Amino acid sequence: MEGSDQSNPCAICLGGMDAGGGQAIFTAECSHTFHFHCISASVAHGHLVCPLCNSQWRELPFVRPEQPVPPALPQQPPMPRHEPIHHVQPPPIRRRPMHGVQPPLQPAEPAVFDDDEQVEPPSGVDGQGQAAAASGGSMVVVTHTEYSAVARDSSHDNFAVLVHVKAPGITGGEGSAGDATRASLDLVTVLDVSGSMSGEKLALLKQAMGFVIDNLRPHDRLSVVSFSNGAHRVTRLLRMSDAGKGLARSAVASLVARGGTNIAEGLRTAAKVLDERRHRNPVSSVILLSDGQDNYTMTRRGQGSIPNYEALVPPSFMRTATGDWSAPIHTFGFGNDHDAAAMHVIAEAASGTFSYIENEAVIQDAFAQCIGGLLTVVVQEARVAISCGHPGVRISSIKSGRYESSVDEDGRSASIAVGELYADEERRFLLFLAVPVADGDAETTLIKVSCGYHDAAGGADVNVTAEDTVLSRPEHVVDAERSIEVERERVRVEASEDIAAARAAAERGAHQEAVEILENRQRAVEQSEAARGGDPTSAALGAELREMRMRLASPASYLRSGRAYALAGISFHAQQRANWRSVEHQSAATGGMQTLSASVNSIAGASRVSSDAAAAEGTANDANETSSFATPAMRAMLLRSRKAREASAGQQQPEVGEETASSGPMEEVTK
Known part of the structure; x- marks a missing residue:
């Protein structure tokens, strides 16, 4: 529509707000904007809630005198004559927003967020006995x-x-998430809309959310939850059907x-959305993005000056004393001024990851990598159990990062x-054992390892047992070869x-x-030994330490x-999960970074990033892309984001003859 405001469309018809066509505009108390003719029919039938966020309206669209007042609307009784005039509050003045800017109104949100849209099971999954079909197999548990x-x-x-565990992949369906079988997601995005987010930052955030x-x-x-001085649930939990996507975009x-x-x-507010929902998808998660520092809640611990950051986290997101699992919060620090x-x-x-988006232009890529994992959760509530085999073996300690581990007092089990876990995601844990003399035995059974977990899509509880970990005990050993798997993990743990x-x-x-x-x-x-043998993970680790040294200098x-x-x-290291960290191509880190930057393109089959897109993002080949923790689905979703941004840039200045990667189903991209 010529002359329309497409940046702030009508939340019902999704058409632009015609600035010159004479269409009446209604801005509700919840700050959502509608064409008058779109909302008036709904009001005429007594529907006095926002179709987008379900907020109860106290003020209704203005009805012209020549139009009859709908019978369903309650008539306000006249003010008694004896009521003192100074007690009467004048009605709020409602003006049409200029240039698409909404007035600073507080929404009338429901007291309880139990208005979530009913979940719909994905096609092909009946919830009964689908564990193997949904995940393409069971977890793999091996020891070295x-x-x-x-x-x-x-x-x-x-x-x-x-101890090395690897989650199964996903089979069937279109896209990286294997839509026919994967577990459905309830996602709450908590977005900073404070004054510092104005301008290009907010535009980039909207693009990433799109x-x-x-x-x-x-x-x-x-x-979608937004926050500035307070917080507002912009949309209830909506299914992402075509209609739901339209409402979310608006x-x-x-x-x-x-x-x-x-x-x-x-x-x-995000906790309230998840805690009070009537229906639940198998997977739940929260994404939090902020570019500033909380200036409302922060308190200090004791007499010191250390802020009590845990006061920012609602109790329902914390792991309980009984070990119950909650929705993880994946946080994104946007720019250099965030806390x-x-x-x-x-x-x-x-139990989430923290990502640092130094280059604001790549916010969409950062979100893409994150949801590439969230859309492929196959394992929940996984727990590794370890018991000693030989009577003389004892477990001394475990290096498990942020994953809670415990060793029994006698050292016999842990x-x-x-x-x-996301599809194809891996975790490695180092155990240190006390191994006794063999007393003539040809071998010593060190440990027995099993892993129990809940299949996210199929709903079944699964238990996988690894082969016994056996150590050969010859009479003499000459030049015993060290395990490269153990060596690589030891180097990483010590570096972390x-x-x-x-x-x-x-x-x-x-x-x-x-x-x-x-x-x-x-x-x-x-x-x-791992680095000297050309191990790429060790090379990436060396480049990371070099970059960090400069930033801490x-x-x-x-x-x-x-x-x-x-x-x-x-x-990144404590969770063993890919997050986002930008790395500037400074001369001191060039050697390691060049090796790393080729990895994501070679993995995904992409040739080169257009010069326009590379210039826009500033750090086109971030080292985190090549993280050993990034799953194929995460890399594929990241590639899809980059191709989308590249296509958007190419609409203005197309690049002839450029070879591009497939934009089809994610299975093809990741081959």
């Missing part, structure tokens, strides 16, 4: 010993064993940036709470511990100490980006 053989008369106090909406399927549900388009930053209220410490604590408390130590040093102002810690660890990584660089980069690195 530090050495394959130890002499009979030798004992070890810290013999390393790697991509998220486009890639959800009819059996998924989405609720809601996102209506967002306006103003006010302060109240992260806690945004999360409380990285707060976002990291929120993610850790709610467990690791793994939780939720030094990253945390360097960040702690930088936090207290000891930047030179932080640099020395990282330099020493980088040298150790480069000299490890001075107070200015640390405050600008070092803290966020280090905390995102800690989250």
